Amino acid sequence: MAEVRKFKVYRGDKNGGQLTEYNVQVEPGMVVLDGIHQIQRTQAADLACRWNCKAAKCGSCSAEVNGKPRLLCKTRLDDFDPAEIITVRPVKTFPLIRDLVCDVSWNFEVNKKIPPLTPKKTADWVMHQEDMDRVQEFRKCIECFLCQNVCHVLRNHDLKDRFYGPRFMVRIACLEMHPMDGLDRTKLLKDEAGLGFCNITKCCTEVCPEEIHITDNAIIPLKERVADRHYDPLRAFWRKIMGADHPCTCADGG
Amino acid sequence: MAGILSVTDPDRLGKTDRVDAWWVEPLLTVLGLTAFIVYSTWAAFQGDHYRFGPYLSPFYSPNIKEWFGWNLDFSFAFSILWVPAGFRATCYYYRKAYYRSYFMDPPGCAVGEPHGRSYLGETEFPFILQNLHRCFFYLAAIVLAFLWYDAYEAFFFKDAATGPATFGMGVGTIVLLVNVVTLTGFSFGCNSLRHLIGGKLDCFTCGATARIRHKLWGGVSLLNLRHTEWAWVSLFAVGFADLYVRLCSMGIWHDIRIF
Incomplete structure (x- = not known):
């Protein structure tokens, strides 16, 4: 049975932004990128996120999940405590374009x-x-x-x-x-x-x-x-x- | 909606979104290294209780006072300890450990540093001297040879009543042996040695010497994989070896003769 997990995703651009909360229906085996895709599909179609292979080989979906730099497609949701909120931010070192997308x-x-x-x-x-x-x-x-x-x-x-x-x-x-x-x-x-x-x-x-x-x-x-x-x-x-x-x-x- | 948080928020010490206990490692490092530095400095200042029977404290090896019959007003440990101290201080692992723990540069990965501090890394004095690590390795290897000799000597017990030394083993022998084995594991996993012994070559198959050096490089690389563990185990072992000899010499502990 699908459970609901709370996500906080950074929404904004170079002028500033905020963490926005979303509830995501998760299935066993999902990765954070799946959660982001579900948010795009069901709640925020304009959420910007760079991705390509979803196999940890293209290097596109770099972000910071709960403060740690990670690939969104290689970060499994079941690695986190069930009660833990999943916070997703763009990488900090490079200028932000929008939401989770930076200029590298x-x-x-x-x-x-x-x-x-x-x-x-x-x-x-x-x-x-x-x-x-x-x-x-x-x-x-x-x-x-x-x-x-x-x-x-x-x-x-x-x-x-x-x-x-x-x-x-x-x-x-x-x-x-x-x-x-x-x-x-x-x-x-x-x-x-x-x-x-x-x-x-x-x-x-x-x-x-x-x-x-x-x-x-x-x-x-x-x-x-x-x-x-x-x-x-x-x-x-x-x-x-x-x-x-x-x-x-x-x-x-x- | 959550509160507004900009990605360009200025850094401050400890600022992070990490929810794990990232601060445990630097805290334990500070506690471990500080305890060792305080103890070893105190022990080096004592200038006595460094020998018990065939056992010699590694802090006082080589025993130059005994060799030359000098009557020194100061503890000669300091004339030796600058070598292993320099070797450890410039070691790539320890650099990581104290840059993170003492200098908080950075305190953890993706964790904020003290705000407004200029940073030069290892490009200027004093940290540019870290590049002399290989020189300390050469000297530390000489000290290590003396420690192996001390471990060998720890197998021969002199008895005033029977005269000549007899072969045997006490708990102290094992302590000194473990000490020198762990120090060897640490020293021969050194990154500078790894480079000098073969890592500097671009071609491992160009001639017989290169092939031998490739094998040696492989051996050092194997030790180097666990350099952190060797660093801590050898640090504990060398401190404990001094403590053991010291407490036996003071009559607080009694060395057990195994055979």
Whole structure:
């Protein structure tokens, strides 16, 4: 038998808004996105919500459910206490367009700043699984931008002009660790990408719906690569006496 | 209709829609770390009761006072403890723990921070020094070698009546052994080691050395998966090892000889 659950959904635009209450008839197995669709169908046809696949693969339905950044289509209602009110808000870090829809275009602009895969001239295009394991984890990213939303550097400090955010650290890690890539992006990471702004508090990892180990497998290894180049006194001394003081930025990686 | 709430409400400390007990983790972290810092500082200031029979407190290892026969006016623990303290303070796990718990930067995921505070992350002094973590790892590995030697020595009991040391085992031996095993698990799951041992390579299959380093990287990665757990268990173990030796030396606890 269907039960009724109370939803509070943010309704508004860039000028302000409010949480509006709705009662939703729920069936076993429903996810929060089903509840939003039912509200659209029966009570508020003008409720704006971005979605596409309803299979946790397109990354469109990012929002905040009871304060936690989540995909609406991957958040089951039976995971909540039956008496708990389901509060749905848009992601906080990006400008609101309407209701649950935000403008995430800043991310696409950041993406353009990252030099793409630049093969070494001597690249051997025979791939080995051991080399691709790390990279394949990063390729699982569905660009839901929940990590960007929860990152306190972007969310609380609004340093979008100084830090690319975890999503793009994952992309850079994917390129830097690629066995065919010959470009060195450590200077980009240290300066323009603002890797040093990350204080590795791991919220990005906690919210990732693809369970990518963003901090441990992408950000920390990148910090260590930057440390190799800029902060390791022993390596600096070694480079000094060996005369190899120039970071590789050439396409052949040599 | 509910009250009006803007998504652009200014942040304040603790502001969140989360209904779970997000504050429990930072609270427990503060309690745990503060208790350890207070105890270890007190123990380091004492300068005595760090040896009992074959057992040596890890806070006073290596025992440079005994080695060189120095008559020091200060506790020599401080000449050692800056190494493990620096190693833990710059550790990626502990950074997460104290940035969240002590600095509240942020106190929890999707939880408000103190309003109006400027933020530089690890781009400027002092936190830019976190990049020296690998240097502390090198030094901590040396200290760890001494702790393994101490654990080995804890198997040999000298009896004033019988003369030479005899092989045996007491509860203290187990305490020191558990201490060094957990410290090894923590140290060898270090993110810097994970990078240096193989993570820095882009190609794991380019030559025999790269293949070996890939295997080593896999081993360190396995330990690194539980780095948080190793961090806490080893912290408790090292504190307890000092407490055990100290209380035995003071005659409050009595070490039980197993064989």
